[in-house]
Amino acid sequence: MAAGWPVSEDLPVIDRIQRLTLDELPDCLALAQDREWLPEQHKWRLLFDVGSVYGLRNEVGDLVGTTILTRYGAQLAAISMVLVAAHYGGRGLGRQLMQHALAEAGDATVFLNATEQGRPLYEKLGFVSVGTTYTHVGRFAPPAGPAGSRPAVPGDLPAILKLDTEINGADRSHLVQRLPGFAEQLRVVERGGVVSGYAGAWRNIDNVLIGPVLAETVNDAKTLIADLAGTISGPVRFDLDDRHPQLREWATQHAVPVRNSTAVMVHGAQPLPGDRGRWFIPVMQALG
Known part of the structure; x- marks a missing residue:
């Protein structure tokens, strides 16, 4: 420069x-x-x-x-x-x-x-x-109870890649394969011994972002978020999709109120692919 x-x-x-x-x-x-x-x-x-x-x-x-x-x-x-x-x-x-x-x-x-x-x-x-997308920022107050998710291990990667492709309707393997080195934590939830959701947390300048969060249900998303955010002493950030008002209310109840919002826009009004009902938080707004 x-x-x-x-x-x-x-x-x-x-x-x-x-x-x-x-x-x-x-x-x-x-x-x-x-x-x-x-x-x-x-x-x-x-x-x-x-x-x-x-x-x-x-x-x-x-x-x-x-x-x-x-x-x-x-x-x-x-x-x-x-x-x-x-x-x-x-x-x-x-x-x-x-x-x-x-x-x-x-x-x-x-x-x-x-x-x-x-x-x-x-x-x-x-x-x-x-x-x-509603951006919530605050110091998370974790709920009582044991963790319902577990740390991801290298052997989970194929299942995570399969799940991510299914939910996003596109191959994001070049991004997902980099998450273990980019994020501070990655966790998964399982149903019947099969990975049905995963989430990460990564540190930015002034907070720790929870994302991505992809899961079968809202309750599984809450579990992943709580298990990640509950280990962080400083402020956390959730970029929550407006399809899940229950999750936004839950975040506010746990001391992470909304700070601002941005519009999700698609060129030519084409529908976003995949299953957005299981898509809760992006890796970051820049990536989806």
Whole structure:
């Protein structure tokens, strides 16, 4: 990143969108901070690992815009981290980056989580709101009783991969296989000796995120969340899907109230694949 960030708004932008590499992570973190986002290095590293990170630079090499496309086979793709430097707002760079990501996604169903600030652009590009993600943050007060789940072991991975593909309706193996190294904890629940749900917890800058959470029932989701969050002394975060109001009420009862929300949007109003009734919390909003 050139000295003197944020950069001058008078410098033109190089038109060609480029694929970024992990070596350019510091530039991405600086751009995030320019937009008052946290410099979430652990999160960005995973996104670089599983997705395609695209960027725009000005003529002196400053990164002035990013977006990330994460593909799950040919059926499903997520767009995230749509960032434009504050001094470059209003020039259509966000639209340019989004159009590039959509073109790269091909015929896949494309989804994203939209803030109120970004939603008008996404609507103009053909995205339609299909739900809401409610972000709950607090210090979890665990219920009494023994754990109903167990730590995942390497031998569980095939069952977890099978379950994840079934529930998401797409092959996310390149993401799921990285979760043991990314998350602090992974746990599973079983029915009849078969893995029927799994969940993870990973540490961000200011809290520990519980996610993903995929399970057969709401009660199994509660079990997984409680067993993970109950071991964490600081604040935890749950990004809860609006299809499960009972789970949101339960989170609030256990001292994790709602903080904000984002719109779940899908391009062209296509239905999301899979069984969303068993889908409770994403790995992160950037990935689903």
